Amino acid sequence: MSTKLNPKFLRNQGYINGKWIDAKSGERFMVYNPADGIALTNVADMGADETKDAIAAAHAAFPAWAKRTAGERSKILRKWFELIVQNADDLAALLTAEQGKPITEARGEVIYGASFIEWFAEEAKRIYGDVIPSTGADRRFIVLKQPIGVVGAITPWNFPSAMITRKVAPALAAGCTAVVKPAEDTPLSALALAVLAEEAGIPPGVFNLIPTSTPAPVGEALTNDTRVRKISFTGSTAVGKILYQQAAQNITKVSLELGGNAPFLVFDDADIDAAVEGALASKYRNAGQTCVCANRFYVQDGIHNEFAQKLADKTAALIVGRGDAPGVQIGPLINAGAIAKVERLMGDAKAKGANIITGGGKHDQGDLYYTPTVITNVTADMEIANTEIFGPVSALRRFSTEEEAIALANDTPFGLAAYFFARDMGRVWRVMEGLESGIVAVNTGLFTSEVAPFGGVKQSGIGREGSKYGIEEYVEIKNVCLGGL
Ligand code: SIN
Numbered sequence: 001m002s003t004k005l006n007p008k009f010l011r012n013q014g015y016i017n018g019k020w021i022d023a024k025s026g027e028r029f030m031v032y033n034p035a036d037g038i039a040l041t042n043v044a045d046m047g048a049d050e051t052k053d054a055i056a057a058a059h060a061a062f063p064a065w066a067k068r069t070a071g072e073r074s075k076i077l078r079k080w081f082e083l084i085v086q087n088a089d090d091l092a093a094l095l096t097a098e099q100g101k102p103i104t105e106a107r108g109e110v111i112y113g114a115s116f117i118e119w120f121a122e123e124a125k126r127i128y129g130d131v132i133p134s135t136g137a138d139r140r141f142i143v144l145k146q147p148i149g150v151v152g153a154i155t156p157w158n159f160p161s162a163m164i165t166r167k168v169a170p171a172l173a174a175g176c177t178a179v180v181k182p183a184e185d186t187p188l189s190a191l192a193l194a195v196l197a198e199e200a201g202i203p204p205g206v207f208n209l210i211p212t213s214t215p216a217p218v219g220e221a222l223t224n225d226t227r228v229r230k231i232s233f234t235g236s237t238a239v240g241k242i243l244y245q246q247a248a249q250n251i252t253k254v255s256l257e258l259g260g261n262a263p264f265l266v267f268d269d270a271d272i273d274a275a276v277e278g279a280l281a282s283k284y285r286n287a288g289q290t291c292v293c294a295n296r297f298y299v300q301d302g303i304h305n306e307f308a309q310k311l312a313d314k315t316a317a318l319i320v321g322r323g324d325a326p327g328v329q330i331g332p333l334i335n336a337g338a339i340a341k342v343e344r345l346m347g348d349a350k351a352k353g354a355n356i357i358t359g360g361g362k363h364d365q366g367d368l369y370y371t372p373t374v375i376t377n378v379t380a381d382m383e384i385a386n387t388e389i390f391g392p393v394s395a396l397r398r399f400s401t402e403e404e405a406i407a408l409a410n411d412t413p414f415g416l417a418a419y420f421f422a423r424d425m426g427r428v429w430r431v432m433e434g435l436e437s438g439i440v441a442v443n444t445g446l447f448t449s450e451v452a453p454f455g456g457v458k459q460s461g462i463g464r465e466g467s468k469y470g471i472e473e474y475v476e477i478k479n480v481c482l483g484g485l
Pocket of ligand 1: 158159234257289290291292448454
């Protein structure tokens with residue numbers, strides 16, 4: 001039996017220029033609860049036409065929003081933050097209903113998402129420029145930081161709330177306006193955020209939302225339009241590459257938060273119990289469906305078996321079920337494609353000799369549930385060793401030396417997050433510096449926070465979100481040379 005959703009937040013229209021509207025075609029698409037496949041609501045299915053309208057609205061709203069003082073923008077964002085926190089339970093219920101994650105995680109995401117709005121409401125007041133010591137007595141150099149303009153944001157289904165606020169809050173704080181396309185599996189949390197944005201007093205046109213079942217035309221409309229000065233995307237590397245190419249036509253700036261393939265190294269000198277806890281936290285959050293989930297475990301020979309067994313024992317004890325049921329730790333995967341992928345990777349691993357210690361198949365809870373799994377004897381020729389799993393499977397390999405571990409960890413085109421557990425301080429420094437990754441978590445499985453920069457190197461992306469660096473993605477630097485003094 002699913003939780004009752006607050007109708008105030010269950011919206012099914014797009015939000016453009018401060019108005020709730022249907023698609024011009026009249027088309028709608030259904031949003032399903034992955035826990036049971038039951039339809040939640042059908043949402044306006046928008047496309048390129050509505051995207052152009054939203055861009056026009058954002059473009060028209062930009063000058064007035066940019067001219068407001070930072071303090072004024074800050075107050076409105078702060079109000080939005082407060083409203084989200086006040087309504088966190090309803091927003092979490094909606095998030096679990098459309099995305100499937102356990103309700104405690106959903107609530108955590110809503111609060112985490114709100115924290116970006118609070119943080120950037122404060123940062124709005126700290127977008128400092130510079131005065132550069134001059135090269136001539138008759139001139140001065142002044143650096144201004146100004147909002148880029150209209151931002152197109154494309155966000156994923158695995159964090160339907162927080163990935164929107166992580167982009168929109170710094171954009172709006174800097175004085176930009178935004179057109180957001182939420183993921184087709186999870187548009188409802190986005191629409192609920194717009195309800196509260198309106199209530200907070202965010203002016204018409206400043207924040208627009210385009211729900212769609214067909215992302216490509218919306219992405220093209222955003223990248224083709226010269227009024228859009230910035231594209232911020234979180235999603236797969238494959239789609240990120242297409243958007244990057246499209247954005248190149250107009251030299252539109254991009255921030256790309258793309259796929260990961262996070263290594264998780266456990267050294268002989270690690271606190272094994274802490275490493276197991278870290279592994280559980282990193283691997284099984286959101287049923288393994290985050291870009292920063294531990295994806296490749298490398299465990300040093302001396303502790304491999306003990307770590308594997310302890311991890312398997314704790315993994316087997318995880319409670320699987322629908323996200324709105326009390327105590328559940330692992331919900332369903334997002335859709336049939338996601339479960340098919342995990343099954344394919346596991347089939348290949350089994351055929352090539354992986355050893356299943358726990359789990360290893362679908363869960364009897366329903367079609368989209370996969371049993372939390374630990375496998376060992378993983379080898380480089382298995383697809384699971386080189387693919388972002390996005391499911392609750394821990395795949396373990398052994399290593400012998402520190403050099404080998406670093407080389408294995410870096411042997412991937414990706415570089416978003418990396419984890420390792422070790423206690424020797426020399427090793428901690430060497431490994432931390434040696435890993436090719438935008439984020440390194442040492443002796444912890446959780447690291448995300450609004451105060452710290454999030455982003456990857458190599459094919460994991462461009463730019464950083466959150467933290468004092470996040471707002472830099474939404475400002476242009478203007479050098480003013482003031483002569484004739
Ligand atoms: C992601 O998976 O991209 C986001 C994870 C996070 O912010 O914690």
